[in-house]
């Protein structure tokens with residue numbers, strides 16, 4: 001999964017556009033892009049979309065962003081959408097492993113009600129939307145087998161911190177948000193799940209989007225969320241390993257396979273040891289079809 005496109009689930013038009021976007025995943029949003037009085041319509045829209053598209057092959061992964069655990073809305077969200085068997089739930093305002101365990105229990109009960117296999121629905125955590133959440137980034141590891149990804153957000157966090165802005169004059173995130181980003185990256189690595197970069201809100205600025213996506217890829221993120229269909233091709237391109245990278249990774253894996261007792265190999269006059277092997281294996285795992 002390279003690109004995850006947010007689609008407000010109360011918009012039939014955008015749901016239809018999302019299908020054609022080429023995104024690897026659609027995030028059917030019930031949360032911040034949906035006004036309070038539109039929540040019921042969004043739940044219905046999400047369920048109808050899930051039911052209509054579940055059997056399509058190939059199709060994007062279908063993820064639902066529910067409302068946060070403390071809103072009083074999440075139970076109705078899950079009651080509505082679990083029947084459509086989404087691939088995953090995106091949990092906003094997550095606060096560490098305990099919040100994932102809480103959602104896990106809610107899903108387990110509903111999977112039973114709907115006759116779905118236990119654990120059928122994964123969880124992706126939005127790990128940095130509150131100040132408290134930053135201090136809990138180390139608690140995702142071993143929280144739930146459902147957890148498959150961690151991402152981060154700067155908008156709610158900047159509101160909570162009382163910041164004037166979260167980006168500087170050059171469009172780069174300021175340091176509190178880089179801290180949040182970096183903590184989410186470490187949270188994902190420590191929990192052995194996918195690290196997914198946050199959205200780039202200025203959806204006409206393709207250059208800025210590309211720069212931010214390339215920086216994310218450099219640091220270990222393997223996907224980025226999008227808010228507009230035009231962002232999807234850029235994100236897909238940046239997070240698709242090049243033929244050259246794949247060839248190099250295969251050479252490293254093959255060299256170790258040819259000499260299993262060795263901790264270190266030489267290819268073209270360069271040393272490769274175990275961390276290089278892990279990196280090569282991770283890159284090859286990314287190009288396997290989902």
Ligand code: COA
Pocket residue numbers: 005006007008013014015017018029032033199203226227228229
């Ligand atoms: N998913 C699907 N379709 C989308 C879309 C999205 N996220 N964003 C825009 N589109 C559609 C528009 O409906 C429009 O369709 P049309 O050509 O049939 O009229 C087309 O793509 C072009 O859109 P554009 O006119 O450039 O933008 P807009 O002003 O209609 O929408 C936003 C701008 C920001 C309101 C819109 O991109 C959006 O809703 N994004 C998602 C917001 C969100 O979910 N936020 C929560 C996570 S941070």
Ligand code: MG
Pocket residue numbers: 032092153155156
């Ligand atoms: Mg939000």
